[in-house]
Every structure is written in C-alpha cells, then in structure tokens.
Amino acid sequence: MNASLIILCLASLGMIGVTASLVTRLALPHLDRVVDRLAARHRARVWLSLAVLPAALGLLALLAALLPAFGLGVDHCLGHSVGSHHPHLCPHHSAVMPGLLVVLVATAVVVRVGLALEELIRNALLTRATARLLEEGSERRGDRRVFESAEPQAFVLGLVSPKLYLSRGLLALDDDVVAPAVAHERAHVRARDGLWRALLPVFSMLHLPGAAAELRARLVGAQELAADDEAARELGDPVRVAASLLALARLSAPRTSPGLSFMHGDLETRVRALLDPRARSTASPTPALALAFGALVVTIGALHDPVHHALETILGVLS
Amino acid sequence: MSLAVAKTPAKLPRLGDLELAVLDHLWHVDDADVQETHAAVGEARGITSNTVGSALERLHRKRLLARRKVSHAYRYRALIGREEFRARKVVEAAGGLQALGKRGLLAAFVDILAASDENALAELERLVRAKRRGGTA
Numbered sequence: 307m308n309a310s311l312i313i314l315c316l317a318s319l320g321m322i323g324v325t326a327s328l329v330t331r332l333a334l335p336h337l338d339r340v341v342d343r344l345a346a347r348h349r350a351r352v353w354l355s356l357a358v359l360p361a362a363l364g365l366l367a368l369l370a371a372l373l374p375a376f377g378l379g380v381d382h383c384l385g386h387s388v389g390s391h392h393p394h395l396c397p398h399h400s401a402v403m404p405g406l407l408v409v410l411v412a413t414a415v416v417v418r419v420g421l422a423l424e425e426l427i428r429n430a431l432l433t434r435a436t437a438r439l440l441e442e443g444s445e446r447r448g449d450r451r452v453f454e455s456a457e458p459q460a461f462v463l464g465l466v467s468p469k470l471y472l473s474r475g476l477l478a479l480d481d482d483v484v485a486p487a488v489a490h491e492r493a494h495v496r497a498r499d500g501l502w503r504a505l506l507p508v509f510s511m512l513h514l515p516g517a518a519a520e521l522r523a524r525l526v527g528a529q530e531l532a533a534d535d536e537a538a539r540e541l542g543d544p545v546r547v548a549a550s551l552l553a554l555a556r557l558s559a560p561r562t563s564p565g566l567s568f569m570h571g572d573l574e575t576r577v578r579a580l581l582d583p584r585a586r587s588t589a590s591p592t593p594a595l596a597l598a599f600g601a602l603v604v605t606i607g608a609l610h611d612p613v614h615h616a617l618e619t620i621l622g623v624l625s
Numbered sequence: 626m627s628l629a630v631a632k633t634p635a636k637l638p639r640l641g642d643l644e645l646a647v648l649d650h651l652w653h654v655d656d657a658d659v660q661e662t663h664a665a666v667g668e669a670r671g672i673t674s675n676t677v678g679s680a681l682e683r684l685h686r687k688r689l690l691a692r693r694k695v696s697h698a699y700r701y702r703a704l705i706g707r708e709e710f711r712a713r714k715v716v717e718a719a720g721g722l723q724a725l726g727k728r729g730l731l732a733a734f735v736d737i738l739a740a741s742d743e744n745a746l747a748e749l750e751r752l753v754r755a756k757r758r759g760g761t762a
Contacts, residue, residue, distance in 0.1 A: 432721055436721030440714070442710075443713070454708065549757075555746060578749075581753065
C-alpha cells in the first residue's frame with residue numbers, strides 16, 4: 307500500500323465521519339423523542355451506538371470502496387482512462403500525490419485518532435493509579451471499600467474491574483439514605499458504566515466535537531437514570547431513592563465528585579423520573595440496532611461501486 | 626536488644642497485596658516475627674516463610690516497619706498506624722480523583738448543585754413528601 311492511498315483512505319474516513327456526525331447532530335432532537343420511549347439502560351445503548359456510527363460507517367464505506375482492490379466486486383478502476391490524475395482508491399494504480407485539502411483532512415483524522423487514544427490511555431493510567439491508592443487506603447467490607455472521609459461520598463472507580471467506594475461520612479447516615487446510594491452504585495458496577503464512558507472518546511473519535519459532547523451528555527444522563535431505576539427496583543421504593551438523592555444534595559458541599567457518584571446527572575430530572583415514572587418500552591433495542599447494522603453492511607456492500615466512485619470524485623474535487 | 630526505628634516516608638510507598646496483608650496483620654498483633662506472620666498470612670496463601678520474610682524485609686526497607694532482634698530472630702512492628710496509613714493514602718488519591726473529574730471522564734457534582742438551587746431543592750422535597758403521603762404532587 308502506498309502513502310498516497312493511505313492518505314486517500316484517511317481523508318475518506320474523515321469525510322464520511324464528518325457527514326455522519328453532522329447528520330447525527332441534526333437528527334438528535336428527533337431521535338430524542340424516539341429514544342425517550344425506551345428504558346434508560348436501553349437509551350444508553352442507543353447513544354453509544356450513535357457515538358460509534360461515524361467511525362463504523364466510515365470503515366464500512368472504505369472497505370466497500372476497497373473491495374475491487376482485493377479482487378472482489380466490480381473493478382471500477384478499469385473504467386478510468388489510463389494516466390488519469392483522478393485519485394484512485396486502489397493500490398494497483400500509480401500513486402498520485404493527493405491535493406493539500408485531502409492531506410489536511412487526512413492529518414485531522416490522524417490527530418483525532420491519536421488524541422482519542424492518548425486520552426483513553428491517560429485516563430486509564432490515572433484511574434488505575436488512583437484506584438490503587440484508594441484500595442490501599444480503604445477497608446474491605448465484602449464488595450465495598452470504606453475510606454476515611456467525613457463527607458458523605460459513594461462512587462465507583464475502575465474501568466475493567468470497577469469497585470464501590472463509600473466514605474465513613476456516608477455510612478454514618480441513616481440507612482434510608484445509604485441503601486439507595488449503595489444500590490445505585492452497584493448498578494453502575496454491574497453495567498460497567500465507567501468503562502463505556504472512558505471508551506466514548508475512542509468510539510466518537512470521528513464525530514465533530516459538538517456532536518460528541520451532546521452524545522456524552524445523553525449517555526451519562528441515561529446511565530444515571532438507569533442506575534436510579536435499578537436501585538428503585540432493588541429496594542422496591544423509587545420514592546426512597548429520590549429522598550436519598552435530595553438528602554445527599556442537602557449534605558454535600560459544592561465540589562467535583564469523583565468516580566461514578568450517586569449524585570451525578572441532573573438532580574431534578576432524576577428525582578422527577580423517580581417520583582413519576584413514565585411507562586416505557588422494556589424491549590431491548592439491540593435486535594433493531596443489529597438489524598440496522600446488518601442492513602447497512604449489505605447496502606454499502608451492494609453499492610460498493612457507487613460508493614467507490616463517489617469517494618474518488620469527492621477526493622478529486624478536493625484535490 | 627537493639628531497636629531500629631526510622632521515620633515513615635513523606636510519601637507512602639506502593640505496596641503489593643502480600644505487603645498489605647502483612648502490614649494489616651501487624652496492625653492487629655502489635656509485633657510479630659517471620660514465623661508468626663507466616664502462620665497468620667502465608668499459610669492460607671500457600672507461600673513459604675521465606676516469601677513472608679522477604680515481604681517483612683521490604684516493608685522494613687520502605688520504612689514502614691521497625692524491627693528488633695530477639696535471640697536469633699527479628700521481631701517487626703508497624704511504624705505507622707492503620708488509620709494514619711489509610712488517611713494518607715486517601716489524601717494521595719484525592720489529586721487523582723480531582724484530575725479524573727476535571728478531565729471530563731466523570732460528570733461533575735458541582736453542575737448538579739448549580740442547577741439545583743434552594744427553591745428547586747425545596748420544591749423537590751415537597752414533591753417527595755406529597756408522594757409519601759400518597760397524594761398527588
């Protein structure tokens with residue numbers, strides 16, 4: 307594979323990613339109405355899927371465009387005149403140096419991917435180091451780690467093997483306050499919400515920053531509501547969870563809360579959701595998402611020749 | 626009888642699982658030699674007394690244990706109390722926790738409070754009370 311083909315592939319990924327991100331961003335208000343009918347845990351899955359959409363769509367389209375290079379599909383390249391300066395998404399043609407704009411788009415993609423990976427690694431290392439210190443500074447009580455702090459705190463820390471941390475300040479409170487906080491955090495542990503949040507920058511690396519931030523806010527909100535739902539089901543009393551949230555809000559001083567804290571998310575939204583739960587579909591969106599992905603693979607595969615042609619044409623215009 | 630006492634380090638060293646278990650044992654018993662520590666910590670783990678002895682030696686070099694020779698064996702005791710050790714570890718972790726919050730990996734608690742002023746909290750508490758009474762909010 308020559309350098310110009312690599313640049314063309316990266317630029318193609320960037321173009322598809324930006325287009326998919328723009329469409330996602332514009333569609334979000336409409337998607338909100340549809341996704342809102344789902345249970346919170348399922349909503350989180352939908353937002354994660356949308357986060358990965360530009361990267362997945364870009365890779366699929368690129369693979370489809372490269373099919374002829376692997377001897378599969380229609381050999382579009384033969385239709386081009388010999389010696390044409392049209393950029394070719396094919397390793398069998400002589401390399402033509404892509405234009406400046408194409409190089410810039412490809413560079414932007416490399417930078418975005420690099421930054422996303424660097425953020426993931428940095429956060430993973432910091433999480434591990436912090437978790438190790440907390441582990442050494444905590445007393446183990448079953449699945450709980452109890453640490454010295456007068457402030458009432460409950461949070462989950464750790465990506466692959468998340469642990470539940472509770473402060474002595476929290477445990478000194480009434481069980482009506484403590485039990486909902488613990489049940490909420492256990493729901494985060496079971497769902498590995500911290501891992502998904504840490505992976506989000508990588509999943510959404512081809513999204514425009516604004517769209518990525520919108521999806522992140524929706525994912526975090528859905529995860530918190532889901533943890534509240536599960537705590538309410540475990541305790542059999544949604545009002546108790548709401549009262550606990552409010553009690554902790556009263557007790558907590560403004561500060562940055564660590565980990566996946568019981569107090570994260572929009573407090574008013576969460577309390578109102580607990581007090582007045584709306585009937586939502588419990589159907590999992592996973593089959594529908596899998597079907598949509600399958601349809602996308604088949605469609606792009608079937609349209610590999612027009613996709614190939616369209617990408618080369620746009621790359622030609624940019625050159 | 627000599628007593629080797631060192632000041633505990635300003636920044637606590639990183640400890641392995643065995644070292645933590647050994648330290649935890651010494652917090653319970655005040656002081657112990659290698660064989661006693663092995664009986665309490667090592668046997669259940671299926672490790673030799675030499676391994677436990679090495680852990681004690683490492684903790685001594687890390688200035689977390691003092692030791693004195695009684696007959697032919699060293700007896701070890703912790704130089705730092707359990708509460709102090711744990712509190713200092715949590716303080717060291719606080720910087721990492723704050724950094725994780727600032728990096729946007731985690732939602733910030735302060736945002737919730739900013740969005741939830743006194744009036745909003747009071748209204749939500751009224752709703753909770755109404756719900757508990759079985760009334761409509």
